[in-house]
Amino acid sequence: MSHLQNLLLDTLLGTKHVDSAALIKLQERSLCVASPGFSVMPGDVRTLVNGFAKNPLQTRREGLYFKEKDYKCIRADDYSLYAKNEKTGVVVVKTHLYLLVATYTEGMYPSVCVEATEKLGEYLRRKGN
DSSP states (O other), X not given: OOXXXXXXXXXXXXXXXXXXXXXXXTTTTEEEEEOTTOOOOHHHHHHHHHHHHSXXXXXXXXXXXXXXXXXXXXXXXXXXXXXXXXXXXXXXXXOSSEEEEEEEOTTSOHHHHHHHHHHHHHHHHHTTO
């Protein structure tokens, strides 16, 4: 298991408030690592990358279509996208090299998912990733 995958499992899934997580390479627009059982299809990768490429206001208005669900965008800025669909959600944090993606499901605390994902994103930015 890679260092990056260990980071995802320990710092995100270890909170018990992140259902699945992945790192997407921004330049290549491809999946780098993911938690077991979490597959991010190329169309979903494009959706997330484009969410940051667009004007954040536009992403906020349009929302996201991710993993075959429509998500209402709650936050969209240069470094973070938060979106929810009923009792599930996705948190995306941009670093220099990656998009860090975390999902939560019913019964999990979205705030814990957000905090853990943002902290890992900040750690990766400090490391130059």
